[in-house]
Amino acid sequence: MSExxxxxxxxxxxxxxxxxxxxxxxxxxxxxxxxTRFTNVYHYGDFKGSPHQMMERYFxxxxxxxxxxxxxxxxxxxxxxxxPKLAAPYLTDEQGLSxxxxxxxxxxxxxVQDEAGEWDDMEAPGLAELLPVRSDLLAxxxxxxxxxxxxxxxxxxxxxxxxxxxxxxGMKSLSGALDSLARFLxxxxxxLQVALAASPEAPARLSPxxxxxxxxxxxxxLREKDALLVRLMEGQDSLLGAELLQRFRKERAPAPRAPxxxxxxxxxxxxxxxxxxxxxxxxxxxxxxxQARRERELAEVREKALRALxxxxxxxxxxxxxxxxxxxxxGYDVGIQLLKDLGEVARRQGRAAEFSARVRILRELNARxxxxxxxxxxxxxx
Numbered sequence: 001m002s003e004x005x006x007x008x009x010x011x012x013x014x015x016x017x018x019x020x021x022x023x024x025x026x027x028x029x030x031x032x033x034x035x036t037r038f039t040n041v042y043h044y045g046d047f048k049g050s051p052h053q054m055m056e057r058y059f060x061x062x063x064x065x066x067x068x069x070x071x072x073x074x075x076x077x078x079x080x081x082x083x084p085k086l087a088a089p090y091l092t093d094e095q096g097l098s099x100x101x102x103x104x105x106x107x108x109x110x111x112v113q114d115e116a117g118e119w120d121d122m123e124a125p126g127l128a129e130l131l132p133v134r135s136d137l138l139a140x141x142x143x144x145x146x147x148x149x150x151x152x153x154x155x156x157x158x159x160x161x162x163x164x165x166x167x168x169x170g171m172k173s174l175s176g177a178l179d180s181l182a183r184f185l186x187x188x189x190x191x192l193q194v195a196l197a198a199s200p201e202a203p204a205r206l207s208p209x210x211x212x213x214x215x216x217x218x219x220x221x222l223r224e225k226d227a228l229l230v231r232l233m234e235g236q237d238s239l240l241g242a243e244l245l246q247r248f249r250k251e252r253a254p255a256p257r258a259p260x261x262x263x264x265x266x267x268x269x270x271x272x273x274x275x276x277x278x279x280x281x282x283x284x285x286x287x288x289x290x291q292a293r294r295e296r297e298l299a300e301v302r303e304k305a306l307r308a309l310x311x312x313x314x315x316x317x318x319x320x321x322x323x324x325x326x327x328x329x330x331g332y333d334v335g336i337q338l339l340k341d342l343g344e345v346a347r348r349q350g351r352a353a354e355f356s357a358r359v360r361i362l363r364e365l366n367a368r369x370x371x372x373x374x375x376x377x378x379x380x381x382x
Contacts (some may be wrong), residue, residue, distance in 0.1 A: 004067040005041075005047070005064070006040075006042075008064075010060060011060055012036075013060055015035035016036070017025055020057075021047075027054075029129040035063060038059070052100070054304070060072065060075070061073075061131055061134060063126065065124050070114070070186070076108045078105060082138060087108060092148070095112070095113055096152065096155070096157060097111075104233055109287055110151065112151060112184075114186065115201075125183055129180040130181055131177070132175070133178065133181055138239065142248040143178055147185060149165055160269070162264065163264055164198075164263045168219075172196055172201070172352060198263065228240070228244070260316050298328070316342055319338060324369075329371065336379065
């Protein structure tokens with residue numbers, strides 16, 4: 001299997017300058033570089049740059065996939081809009097979710113390290129599918145952090161006695177981006193179903209309606225609204241919308257709360273195992289019922305065919321002779337199958353001895369055809 005590595009970076013909050021693009025070009029002569037994007041594919045060799053350093057200096061999002069089982073999704077968030085303490089309960093280091101901070105930013109890394117596996121990374125969700133997670137996170141939606149922690153559970157990276165962190169509300173209805181993240185992190189579906197079942201319903205809609213937002217904006221002090229409009233008109237604050245939405249959610253929705261009866265990592269794994277066994281049993285039962293149905297249908301078709309054959313038995317014997325007369329393997333096979341069906345008709349009518357006698361005559365008439373005689377050995381005489 002040939003090597004495959006894919007790197008993609010994206011600038012969201014501001015475009016790259018010409019100088020910055022030139023600095024990136026020095027890292028790779030083959031990469032596709034624009035004011036907002038850097039992509040490169042490797043089938044041999046490795047990238048000379050450091051993804052972490054590139055995220056610190058240039059980009060707001062990054063995806064890396066390799067066909068030996070490694071995947072990385074990174075997000076850079078302004079510290080003024082994201083408090084690192086929010087991620088603290090969900091951090092798991094190498095497998096799952098890790099965090100580093102700079103003077104102005106927080107960098108979150110969602111990682112899968114499974115070099116024992118062989119994945120088709122061409123099917124992995126791309127950065128375009130994952131990027132909406134960043135906007136949600138900046139607006140106060142912490143569900144992606146729990147998925148990062150759950151990846152470590154799926155990988156067996158956490159001790160069974162470790163207690164589950166707070167489960168954010170609204171996880172029973174994952175958005176398209178969050179569903180893509182769960183697939184990117186290769187979280188087992190049974191574990192995902194068990195884990196998300198404990199998520200409380202969101203007390204406020206994670207995607208508020210226009211009417212709800214309008215009512216909230218109307219209640220803001222007039223002087224504050226004037227200041228916000230000035231910031232918008234200056235065009236220097238691309239995160240103003242995320243900042244306001246985050247504030248809205250903080251006022252409307254409480255922070256995630258730990259369950260009254262906290263679950264352990266071991267408990268989650270065991271519940272996922274039980275659910276998997278139950279689902280496998282259900283599938284097997286469904287398959288058994290479907291197999292029984294198909295067998296009944298085949299039996300009905302067979303019964304109908306045998307009744308029709310009994311009604312034209314004399315003509316069928318002539319067809320057997322005609323097939324054998326072709327002296328061709330295909331004709332032999334068709335004739336033998338028809339002969340077997342005639343044997344079943346005879347046995348049902350209590351004429352097995354008559355059928356056996358006719359088969360013996362066929363063997364005598366075709367004594368010089370070894371290929372046909374070999375096939376006739378498979379026909380029961382009675």
